[in-house]
Amino acid sequence: MISLEQLSKVYQSKGKTVIGVDDVSLDINKGEIFGVVGYSGAGKSTLLRCMNILERPTEGKVMVDGIDLMTLNSRDLRKARQSIGMIFQGFHLAMAKTVLENVAFALKASGVNRQERKRRAQELLELVGLSDKADQYPAQLSGGQKQRVSIARALANDPKVLLCDEATSALDPNTTQSILKLLKRINRELGLTIVLITHEMEVVKEICDRCAVMEDGKIVEQGSTYEIFADPENELTKRFIQTVIDFRIPEKVLSERKGTIVHMTFKGDSANESVVSDLLQGYSIRANILHGKIDYIQDQALGTFVMELTGERKVVQQAIQDLREKLGEVEVLQDDRSTDQSLARAE
Ligand SMILES: Nc1ncnc2c1ncn2[C@@H]1O[C@H](COP(=O)(O)OP(=O)(O)OP(=O)(O)O)[C@@H](O)[C@H]1O
Ligand SMILES: [Mg+2]
CATH class of the missing domain: 3.40.50.300 (P-loop containing nucleotide triphosphate hydrolases)
Incomplete structure (x- = not known):
């Protein structure tokens, strides 16, 4: 037109x-x-x-x-x-x-x-x-x-x-x-x-x-x-x-978390699927939700989640990789810091 x-x-x-x-x-x-x-x-x-x-x-x-x-x-x-x-x-x-x-x-x-x-x-x-x-x-x-x-x-x-x-x-x-x-x-x-x-x-x-x-x-x-x-x-x-979907987590909250913090977006049907619980079941890791929201844009669901994943480092890495295959982009907002802590304690 x-x-x-x-x-x-x-x-x-x-x-x-x-x-x-x-x-x-x-x-x-x-x-x-x-x-x-x-x-x-x-x-x-x-x-x-x-x-x-x-x-x-x-x-x-x-x-x-x-x-x-x-x-x-x-x-x-x-x-x-x-x-x-x-x-x-x-x-x-x-x-x-x-x-x-x-x-x-x-x-x-x-x-x-x-x-x-x-x-x-x-x-x-x-x-x-x-x-x-x-x-x-x-x-x-x-x-x-x-x-x-x-x-x-x-x-x-x-x-x-x-x-x-x-x-x-x-x-x-x-x-x-x-x-x-x-x-x-x-x-x-x-x-x-x-x-x-x-x-x-x-x-x-x-x-x-x-x-x-x-x-x-x-x-x-x-x-x-x-x-x-x-x-x-x-x-x-x-x-x-x-300005519409704000998933930023306050610094103070982040600093208290030791696990790997990831941000992911679930599109369409996968926003409604049980991707999160599958993740929990498939791996021996824990997931804490720090932010979770489903928006509806043009009647399609768009899920935004920020989660802290804790568990054996290798397993967490594998889970993130699998999630990337399933969902597309998974952004790591903060790396696992549990080892830094143990180093700090050892000093
Ligand atoms: N009649 C004019 N003479 C000279 N410069 C102009 C004129 N109209 C617009 N501009 C310039 O063109 C640029 C774009 O202006 P425009 O008004 O299109 O922006 P805008 O995105 O609509 O901004 P706003 O959200 O404030 O309305 C600005 O740098 C503005 O100063
Ligand atoms: Mg204008």
Whole structure:
């Protein structure tokens, strides 16, 4: 649905060159929810704004629904933009207009008559659960309700794509959840392709089918949300995931442990299998769980465990090797320190 090819955006401000987006190529499929995460200044908004040429790329190609947006004249571009809705962190509503007028106004440019605009706006307010607020003004609404109005407005011209720039960043966790649910519902019901940028990995975990991580204008990693969570490669990606799945064990706890401490990730079915108890049965070693959690990402289980394995060193090594064969990566967070202790005692 959206295809970016070697896209770059360079700003010249006060004689200085600032790179907003640096050689990004990206394909977003029809009907998916695609997330872009990154810290402030990573280039997320610039990338998103290039997708509807609110920001004209310095280099590269932007294809949306088979149309090369960079080649359009301003009239055709305005028309093409009608199929690309957009919502923002700050809602951008007209404060002097009622809720209904805000939504109806978006239909004006497409030449729909007054009565039809009103009917369609009412329908959209119903879709986002705000029919009872039609005659109120934005100032009378909560943040979540304002964002619903801006979603209704963005959907007015039946877009194929919805671009969301930090749409939930100004909202509390509960309201964020309800807006994410709404986005997911319109994604499924209307077959809408959604691109969502955020600095919250929790938001990605909640609704994105696939995602990309951005740093310094570049995409440093991308893939299905599940695979990104299960097998992050990039250090930055790992840091983002840690905000959702934090398996760090306090130093004090680690220092009191003498066995081998391992971190492992169980994917899909193996998260539910009795891998841990098999391990206990098969070897004469003990396993203490220091951290254990199963997350559900896109309805698939992902288990994260940190365990202390104690027993004969050789047997523990063998168990870790077998686990690696079964599970993939098993990371040793702290080596066995029982021998160090006996050495210390011998001194
Ligand atoms: N109009 C502009 N003129 C000059 N530089 C700009 C302009 N817009 C963005 N930039 C620069 O481009 C880079 C990327 O900015 P961008 O707003 O895309 O980041 P972001 O990832 O959206 O950050 P945030 O999470 O804070 O919104 C930054 O270094 C920023 O200073
Ligand atoms: Mg931004």
